[in-house]
Amino acid sequence: xxxxxxxxxxxxxxxxxxxxxxxxxxxxxxxxxxxxxxxxxxxxxxxxxxxxxxxxxxxxxxxxxxxxxxxxxxxxxxxxxxxxxxxxxxxxxxxxxxxxxxxxxxxxxxxxxxxxxxxxxxxxxxxxxxxxxxxxxxxxxxxxxxxxxxxxxxxxxxxxxxxxxxxxxxxxxxxxxxxxxxxxxxxxxxxxxxxxxxxxxxxxxxxxxxxxxxxxxxxxxxxxxxxxxxxxxxxxxxxxxxxxxxxxxxxxxxxxxxxxxxxxxxxxxxxxxxxxxxxxxxxxxxxxxxxxxxxxxxxxxxxxxxxxxxxxxxxxxxxxxxxxx
Amino acid sequence: xxxxxxxxxxxxxxxxxxxxxxxxxxxxxxxxxxxxxxxxxxxxxx
Numbered sequence: 131x132x133x134x135x136x137x138x139x140x141x142x143x144x145x146x147x148x149x150x151x152x153x154x155x156x157x158x159x160x161x162x163x164x165x166x167x168x169x170x171x172x173x174x175x176x177x178x179x180x181x182x183x184x185x186x187x188x189x190x191x192x193x194x195x196x197x198x199x200x201x202x203x204x205x206x207x208x209x210x211x212x213x214x215x216x217x218x219x220x221x222x223x224x225x226x227x228x229x230x231x232x233x234x235x236x237x238x239x240x241x242x243x244x245x246x247x248x249x250x251x252x253x254x255x256x257x258x259x260x261x262x263x264x265x266x267x268x269x270x271x272x273x274x275x276x277x278x279x280x281x282x283x284x285x286x287x288x289x290x291x292x293x294x295x296x297x298x299x300x301x302x303x304x305x306x307x308x309x310x311x312x313x314x315x316x317x318x319x320x321x322x323x324x325x326x327x328x329x330x331x332x333x334x335x336x337x338x339x340x341x342x343x344x345x346x347x348x349x350x351x352x353x354x355x356x357x358x359x360x361x362x363x364x365x366x367x368x369x370x371x372x373x374x375x376x377x378x379x380x381x382x383x384x385x386x387x388x389x390x391x392x393x394x395x396x397x398x399x400x401x402x403x404x405x406x407x408x409x410x411x412x413x414x415x416x417x418x419x420x421x422x423x424x425x426x427x428x429x430x431x432x433x434x435x436x437x438x439x440x441x442x443x444x445x446x447x448x449x450x451x452x453x454x455x
Numbered sequence: 456x457x458x459x460x461x462x463x464x465x466x467x468x469x470x471x472x473x474x475x476x477x478x479x480x481x482x483x484x485x486x487x488x489x490x491x492x493x494x495x496x497x498x499x500x501x
Contacts, residue, residue: 170485173497173499174488174491174493175493175494175495175497175499176493176494181501182501194493195501197499197501209498209499209500210499210501213499222484223484223486224484224485225486225488225491226487227488231488232488235488235489235493239493245501247501248499248500248501275501
């Protein structure tokens with residue numbers, strides 16, 4: 131019997147022959163580590179890039195979005211648990227889609243990018259990598275939507291083929307990760323720094339959960355850490371929690387809480403702070419950090435008005451706005 | 456006649472229950488990517 135150790139994420143699962151790692155989908159077959167969902171997505175959709183959410187990355191573009199079953203975190207509040215907390219063999223529906231098929235269909239549907247999303251694409255890493263290489267060959271961009279629970283070496287390698295990423299920072303609190311996600315905080319922070327160092331466009335999401343991660347001191351520390359380590363121009367999305375999966379005992383995030391965390395992050399010096407999951411909220415839009423001109427007006431995932439210049443500046447004061455435009 | 460109605464009713468109810476119960480296993484369908492409805496509304500985050 132030959133065990134194998136998966137070195138992709140900080141779990142370092144040692145997997146016996148015939149067994150699977152914690153993510154359910156990376157298995158030991160005859161002493162070899164096999165990613166069983168390679169070429170086998172279970173969710174395939176075309177979404178606006180704003181849904182990822184990426185607000186400073188080709189706004190208004192359409193994204194061919196794929197995910198396979200499995201995840202290397204087990205968040206009690208997971209919104210996509212029917213996909214993420216199952217192995218491939220448990221899915222009712224699986225598509226046959228080799229990297230070439232994904233790229234061909236993305237092109238045929240006039241998509242601008244391919245997103246690896248919904249579950250955590252870390253666990254279908256090889257599929258992401260191969261598809262991304264082929265996508266670049268055909269002029270498509272690659273978007274990686276992740277919780278960032280990955281080791282340094284594979285993250286740096288992936289950054290060579292990824293153009294934009296949204297990393298979900300679930301809380302600036304290691305205890306939260308341990309209690310609610312069966313993970314830890316440090317690898318996530320490291321992954322964000324690596325994305326920044328490697329030149330991948332980065333936006334950060336924080337789901338605000340009542341009583342669990344919404345205290346102002348923690349939010350302040352998180353915002354300061356982002357400013358110091360990722361830069362004040364890093365977009366931060368505060369997202370509204372709604373009860374899901376094993377966390378149905380808590381109410382949706384009050385709108386006032388989102389206003390408070392938004393103010394806290396702005397006071398900490400972050401220039402682009404957004405509120406998500408509240409349809410029509412004014413903080414869905416992008417404003418000039420210099421003169422407060424509305425640069426991109428969003429309603430839900432739709433771009434209603436786009437006022438940035440072609441080189442990504444405020445048309446009134448010429449302030450440069452960070453992003454990939 | 457009554458028996459047939461009863462069985463039909465039973466089939467409707469058990470069908471509903473079975474659908475819910477059988478989500479996790481045993482009904483896997485492998486489809487070509489072209490069979491996906493890319494624009495179908497969905498509630499997946501991300």
